[in-house]
Amino acid sequence: xxxxxNGAVVTLAAPGSSTxxxxxxxxxxxxxxxxxxxxxxxxxQRAEAEQALQQALRIHTMRxxxxxxxxxxxxxxxxxxxxxxxxxxxxxxxxxxxxxxxMCLTKGGAITAMIQRLENAGYLERTRxxxxxxxxxxxxxxxxxxxxxxxHFEPVTTALAALTADYTTEQLRLITxxxxxxxxxxxxxxxxxx
Numbered sequence: 001x002x003x004x005x006n007g008a009v010v011t012l013a014a015p016g017s018s019t020x021x022x023x024x025x026x027x028x029x030x031x032x033x034x035x036x037x038x039x040x041x042x043x044x045q046r047a048e049a050e051q052a053l054q055q056a057l058r059i060h061t062m063r064x065x066x067x068x069x070x071x072x073x074x075x076x077x078x079x080x081x082x083x084x085x086x087x088x089x090x091x092x093x094x095x096x097x098x099x100x101x102x103m104c105l106t107k108g109g110a111i112t113a114m115i116q117r118l119e120n121a122g123y124l125e126r127t128r129x130x131x132x133x134x135x136x137x138x139x140x141x142x143x144x145x146x147x148x149x150x151x152h153f154e155p156v157t158t159a160l161a162a163l164t165a166d167y168t169t170e171q172l173r174l175i176t177x178x179x180x181x182x183x184x185x186x187x188x189x190x191x192x193x194x
Contacts, residue, residue, distance in 0.1 A: 071152045081118055085140060093137040121145055
Protein backbone atom coordinates (compact mmCIF):
# COMPACT_ATOMS: atom_id res chain seq x y z
CA UNK A 1 0.00 0.00 0.00
CA UNK A 2 1.00 3.59 -0.38
CA UNK A 3 -0.26 6.06 2.20
CA UNK A 4 -0.83 9.50 0.75
CA UNK A 5 -1.23 12.15 3.44
CA ASN A 6 -4.45 12.40 5.51
CA GLY A 7 -4.77 8.60 5.66
CA ALA A 8 -5.67 8.03 2.00
CA VAL A 9 -4.32 4.62 1.01
CA VAL A 10 -3.60 3.15 -2.39
CA THR A 11 -3.03 -0.59 -2.21
CA LEU A 12 -0.87 -2.35 -4.77
CA ALA A 13 -2.62 -5.66 -4.29
CA ALA A 14 -6.08 -6.61 -5.47
CA PRO A 15 -8.62 -6.70 -2.65
CA GLY A 16 -8.79 -10.22 -1.24
CA SER A 17 -5.62 -11.22 -3.10
CA SER A 18 -2.52 -12.54 -1.44
CA THR A 19 -0.42 -11.05 -4.25
CA UNK A 20 1.65 -8.15 -3.00
CA UNK A 21 3.58 -5.92 -5.34
CA UNK A 22 5.12 -3.78 -2.64
CA UNK A 23 5.22 -4.33 1.09
CA UNK A 24 6.89 -1.04 1.85
CA UNK A 25 4.88 1.99 2.93
CA UNK A 26 5.79 5.45 1.79
CA UNK A 27 4.37 8.63 3.29
CA UNK A 28 3.54 11.65 1.15
CA UNK A 29 1.87 14.92 2.00
CA UNK A 30 -1.57 15.16 0.47
CA UNK A 31 -1.58 16.93 -2.85
CA UNK A 32 -4.21 19.62 -2.81
CA UNK A 33 -6.49 19.00 -5.76
CA UNK A 34 -9.61 20.96 -6.58
CA UNK A 35 -11.90 18.19 -7.81
CA UNK A 36 -14.21 20.63 -9.58
CA UNK A 37 -13.58 21.26 -13.25
CA UNK A 38 -13.06 24.86 -14.28
CA UNK A 39 -16.29 26.30 -15.71
CA UNK A 40 -14.26 27.34 -18.78
CA UNK A 41 -13.51 23.70 -19.70
CA UNK A 42 -16.02 22.25 -22.16
CA UNK A 43 -16.99 18.56 -22.28
CA UNK A 44 -15.14 18.35 -25.60
CA GLN A 45 -11.95 19.72 -24.05
CA ARG A 46 -12.25 17.24 -21.18
CA ALA A 47 -12.73 14.33 -23.62
CA GLU A 48 -9.74 15.54 -25.65
CA ALA A 49 -7.56 15.73 -22.53
CA GLU A 50 -8.60 12.22 -21.42
CA GLN A 51 -7.91 10.84 -24.91
CA ALA A 52 -4.48 12.51 -24.98
CA LEU A 53 -3.67 11.00 -21.56
CA GLN A 54 -4.72 7.51 -22.68
CA GLN A 55 -2.55 7.85 -25.80
CA ALA A 56 0.42 9.07 -23.73
CA LEU A 57 0.03 6.15 -21.32
CA ARG A 58 -0.12 3.64 -24.19
CA ILE A 59 3.09 5.08 -25.61
CA HIS A 60 4.71 5.08 -22.16
CA THR A 61 3.80 1.42 -21.60
CA MET A 62 5.07 0.38 -25.03
CA ARG A 63 8.35 2.26 -24.67
CA UNK A 64 8.90 0.94 -21.15
CA UNK A 65 8.38 -2.66 -22.28
CA UNK A 66 10.71 -2.16 -25.25
CA UNK A 67 13.33 -0.49 -23.03
CA UNK A 68 13.21 -3.37 -20.54
CA UNK A 69 13.51 -5.88 -23.40
CA UNK A 70 16.51 -3.99 -24.82
CA UNK A 71 18.23 -3.77 -21.42
CA UNK A 72 17.52 -7.46 -20.76
CA UNK A 73 18.98 -8.38 -24.16
CA UNK A 74 22.06 -6.25 -23.53
CA UNK A 75 22.49 -7.84 -20.08
CA UNK A 76 21.86 -11.32 -21.55
CA UNK A 77 18.92 -12.06 -19.26
CA UNK A 78 15.34 -13.03 -20.08
CA UNK A 79 12.95 -10.01 -19.70
CA UNK A 80 10.62 -12.05 -17.44
CA UNK A 81 13.60 -13.07 -15.30
CA UNK A 82 14.54 -9.40 -15.04
CA UNK A 83 11.03 -8.57 -13.81
CA UNK A 84 11.32 -11.37 -11.25
CA UNK A 85 14.44 -9.70 -9.86
CA UNK A 86 12.61 -6.36 -9.83
CA UNK A 87 9.69 -7.89 -7.92
CA UNK A 88 12.01 -9.44 -5.33
CA UNK A 89 13.90 -6.14 -5.00
CA UNK A 90 10.58 -4.41 -4.24
CA UNK A 91 9.12 -7.09 -1.95
CA UNK A 92 12.02 -8.93 -0.42
CA UNK A 93 12.08 -12.73 -0.04
CA UNK A 94 9.06 -14.66 -1.36
CA UNK A 95 8.06 -18.29 -1.51
CA UNK A 96 8.14 -19.80 -5.02
CA UNK A 97 4.35 -20.12 -4.87
CA UNK A 98 3.81 -16.42 -4.07
CA UNK A 99 6.40 -15.47 -6.66
CA UNK A 100 4.60 -17.55 -9.30
CA UNK A 101 1.29 -15.92 -8.41
CA UNK A 102 2.77 -12.41 -8.56
CA MET A 103 4.47 -13.16 -11.91
CA CYS A 104 1.36 -14.86 -13.39
CA LEU A 105 3.35 -18.06 -13.95
CA THR A 106 2.37 -21.63 -13.25
CA LYS A 107 3.44 -22.89 -9.84
CA GLY A 108 5.16 -25.94 -11.27
CA GLY A 109 7.67 -26.01 -14.08
CA ALA A 110 7.70 -22.36 -15.21
CA ILE A 111 8.55 -20.81 -11.84
CA THR A 112 10.98 -23.61 -10.96
CA ALA A 113 12.86 -23.17 -14.26
CA MET A 114 13.05 -19.39 -13.82
CA ILE A 115 14.34 -19.68 -10.24
CA GLN A 116 16.91 -22.25 -11.38
CA ARG A 117 18.15 -20.02 -14.24
CA LEU A 118 18.53 -17.02 -11.93
CA GLU A 119 20.15 -19.10 -9.20
CA ASN A 120 22.65 -20.61 -11.68
CA ALA A 121 23.49 -17.10 -12.95
CA GLY A 122 24.22 -15.93 -9.38
CA TYR A 123 21.22 -13.59 -9.00
CA LEU A 124 19.12 -15.62 -6.54
CA GLU A 125 19.41 -17.95 -3.61
CA ARG A 126 16.93 -20.26 -1.95
CA THR A 127 16.90 -20.39 1.83
CA ARG A 128 14.67 -21.88 4.50
CA UNK A 129 12.16 -19.55 6.13
CA UNK A 130 13.36 -19.06 9.69
CA UNK A 131 9.79 -18.81 10.98
CA UNK A 132 8.67 -21.98 9.14
CA UNK A 133 11.50 -24.35 8.19
CA UNK A 134 9.17 -26.23 5.81
CA UNK A 135 8.98 -23.17 3.54
CA UNK A 136 11.63 -22.15 1.04
CA UNK A 137 12.21 -18.46 0.33
CA UNK A 138 13.67 -17.02 -2.85
CA UNK A 139 15.77 -13.89 -2.46
CA UNK A 140 18.19 -11.76 -4.46
CA UNK A 141 21.87 -12.51 -3.91
CA UNK A 142 23.91 -9.33 -3.70
CA UNK A 143 27.14 -9.73 -5.60
CA UNK A 144 28.96 -9.17 -8.86
CA UNK A 145 26.23 -10.50 -11.24
CA UNK A 146 23.64 -8.14 -9.73
CA UNK A 147 26.08 -5.22 -9.71
CA UNK A 148 26.83 -5.76 -13.43
CA UNK A 149 23.11 -5.97 -14.18
CA UNK A 150 22.41 -2.70 -12.37
CA UNK A 151 24.97 -0.82 -14.47
CA HIS A 152 22.60 -1.26 -17.44
CA PHE A 153 20.03 0.87 -15.58
CA GLU A 154 22.36 3.75 -14.70
CA PRO A 155 21.49 5.79 -17.85
CA VAL A 156 17.78 5.45 -17.01
CA THR A 157 18.34 6.55 -13.41
CA THR A 158 20.43 9.53 -14.51
CA ALA A 159 17.91 10.60 -17.16
CA LEU A 160 15.00 10.31 -14.71
CA ALA A 161 16.83 12.44 -12.13
CA ALA A 162 17.47 15.10 -14.79
CA LEU A 163 13.82 15.02 -15.88
CA THR A 164 12.36 15.31 -12.39
CA ALA A 165 14.72 18.17 -11.47
CA ASP A 166 12.45 20.52 -13.42
CA TYR A 167 9.33 19.61 -11.40
CA THR A 168 8.27 21.14 -8.11
CA THR A 169 7.85 18.95 -5.04
CA GLU A 170 4.05 19.36 -5.28
CA GLN A 171 4.11 18.27 -8.92
CA LEU A 172 6.20 15.22 -8.01
CA ARG A 173 3.69 14.34 -5.27
CA LEU A 174 0.83 14.59 -7.76
CA ILE A 175 2.70 12.42 -10.29
CA THR A 176 3.46 9.89 -7.53
CA UNK A 177 -0.19 9.80 -6.48
CA UNK A 178 -1.35 9.36 -10.08
CA UNK A 179 1.21 6.61 -10.69
CA UNK A 180 0.13 4.79 -7.53
CA UNK A 181 -3.50 5.00 -8.68
CA UNK A 182 -2.54 3.53 -12.07
CA UNK A 183 -0.53 0.73 -10.43
CA UNK A 184 -3.50 -0.11 -8.22
CA UNK A 185 -5.88 -0.14 -11.19
CA UNK A 186 -3.57 -2.36 -13.25
CA UNK A 187 -3.18 -4.80 -10.37
CA UNK A 188 -6.97 -5.08 -10.02
CA UNK A 189 -7.35 -5.76 -13.76
CA UNK A 190 -4.47 -8.23 -13.99
CA UNK A 191 -5.69 -11.72 -14.92
CA UNK A 192 -4.81 -14.62 -12.68
CA UNK A 193 -2.59 -17.40 -14.08
CA UNK A 194 -4.39 -20.30 -15.72
